[in-house]
Amino acid sequence: MASSFKTIDPKDVVSTRNLLHEAIPITGTIVNYATGAYAGANIKNYAHGMFQSVYDYPYLSSSANHILDLTLGQASDFDPVGAGGSVMRTKKVNIYNEMAQVLAGFDENGVVRKFDRDGDLTGGAKFNDAIFLNFTRLLAKDEIKKGSFSLELGVGYGWSPVGDGGYEGVWGNRIVISDPSGSTGFKVNSPAGEYGLLYAANSEGTALVSSAPCGLLYYQAGICVLTGAIFQQTSYGGMLDQNCQFVNPTEAPEGVRVYLSGLTGSTISASCNYFRHRIYNLSFNNTTELNSTIYFCRANHNDFNYSANPTYLSASKIVTKNNSTDSPVSYATAVGLYSADNELLAVAKLSEPLKKDPSSELTLRVRLDY
Numbered sequence: 249m250a251s252s253f254k255t256i257d258p259k260d261v262v263s264t265r266n267l268l269h270e271a272i273p274i275t276g277t278i279v280n281y282a283t284g285a286y287a288g289a290n291i292k293n294y295a296h297g298m299f300q301s302v303y304d305y306p307y308l309s310s311s312a313n314h315i316l317d318l319t320l321g322q323a324s325d326f327d328p329v330g331a332g333g334s335v336m337r338t339k340k341v342n343i344y345n346e347m348a349q350v351l352a353g354f355d356e357n358g359v360v361r362k363f364d365r366d367g368d369l370t371g372g373a374k375f376n377d378a379i380f381l382n383f384t385r386l387l388a389k390d391e392i393k394k395g396s397f398s399l400e401l402g403v404g405y406g407w408s409p410v411g412d413g414g415y416e417g418v419w420g421n422r423i424v425i426s427d428p429s430g431s432t433g434f435k436v437n438s439p440a441g442e443y444g445l446l447y448a449a450n451s452e453g454t455a456l457v458s459s460a461p462c463g464l465l466y467y468q469a470g471i472c473v474l475t476g477a478i479f480q481q482t483s484y485g486g487m488l489d490q491n492c493q494f495v496n497p498t499e500a501p502e503g504v505r506v507y508l509s510g511l512t513g514s515t516i517s518a519s520c521n522y523f524r525h526r527i528y529n530l531s532f533n534n535t536t537e538l539n540s541t542i543y544f545c546r547a548n549h550n551d552f553n554y555s556a557n558p559t560y561l562s563a564s565k566i567v568t569k570n571n572s573t574d575s576p577v578s579y580a581t582a583v584g585l586y587s588a589d590n591e592l593l594a595v596a597k598l599s600e601p602l603k604k605d606p607s608s609e610l611t612l613r614v615r616l617d618y
Contacts, residue, residue, distance in 0.1 A: 388470030441468030
């Protein structure tokens with residue numbers, strides 16, 4: 249006896265998960281959009297001055313896409329040498345605490361954890377000053393692919409990418425920051441999900457001495473945290489080679505001034521400009537998680553040989569039969585998935601009707617993506 253409904257066996261339901269990746273290149277040209285009258289047209293600063301938004305086109309354009317936000321923060325007990333009342337100190341502390349609450353969480357005493365340099369949260373060195381790159385969901389999607397992040401920064405002397413004061417400009421010396429062990433060595437002790445350690449390596453010129461971690465990358469949150477030490481020479485507690493022209497030799501030994509004026513002695517917007525002008529190249533792969541449930545809808549030889557369509561009968565006779573001894577015939581055109589209360593939840597249309605009679609069986613594969 250044919251029936252209009254058939255319960256799907258749990259063995260005929262399969263769930264799958266696929267990860268789709270897309271390459272995202274963000275060059276220094278994008279974050280330093282155009283020159284002349286259009287310089288900075290893709291940068292939006294706000295009255296509160298707590299962060300800066302970067303667009304791929306002038307932000308007043310209808311085609312502009314928001315790509316990332318820049319800001320920086322300082323731990324409340326961080327007192328860099330010579331800072332002497334850092335500009336916007338209160339806001340920088342508030343930003344650090346806000347980001348640390350979300351990304352690092354609280355310890356057993358309810359105290360906000362600082363960003364831990366090695367990620368083990370058991371003590372050791374911390375990132376007391378931090379530059380935050382918050383990528384939009386448009387770019388990062390569900391997460392940044394582990395091991396794909398690369399940020400090339402200029403650490404040469406000057407304030408602009410081009411030559412400044414007779415030097416090659418900030419891109420004359422460069423370092424590359426990446427998460428080389430992200431695919432296997434990521435951490436899972438953050439309330440914001442998985443994160444990896446960022447390391448710096450030489451790219452152009454002699455720039456780097458220390459190989460210690462220089463930041464953290466939170467994959468699901470789409471947030472990069474960098475320490476200001478990447479812009480400081482080793483003699484001042486940073487990571488740069490003493491020969492790096494990040495500091496004007498005529499100002500030695502007061503080279504720490506450049507670091508302080510750029511990241512601690514300026515407003516947040518000015519510091520974001522300072523950092524943005526040093527981005528030579530930035531790239532990563534995003535990840536879109538595609539979950540699917542597959543239903544194998546099986547019509548056995550004695551199932552669905554009759555149609556519930558009123559036009560299937562005429563004068564109580566099946567219109568598809570020429571003789572009373574012929575087998576009943578139906579044509580499947582759609583599959584409906586119902587809840588336990590017989591409520592229609594989804595409909596799958598077939599590309600063409602499929603003939604069904606007692607001498608044949610059908611197995612239809614229905615996939616729901618979400």
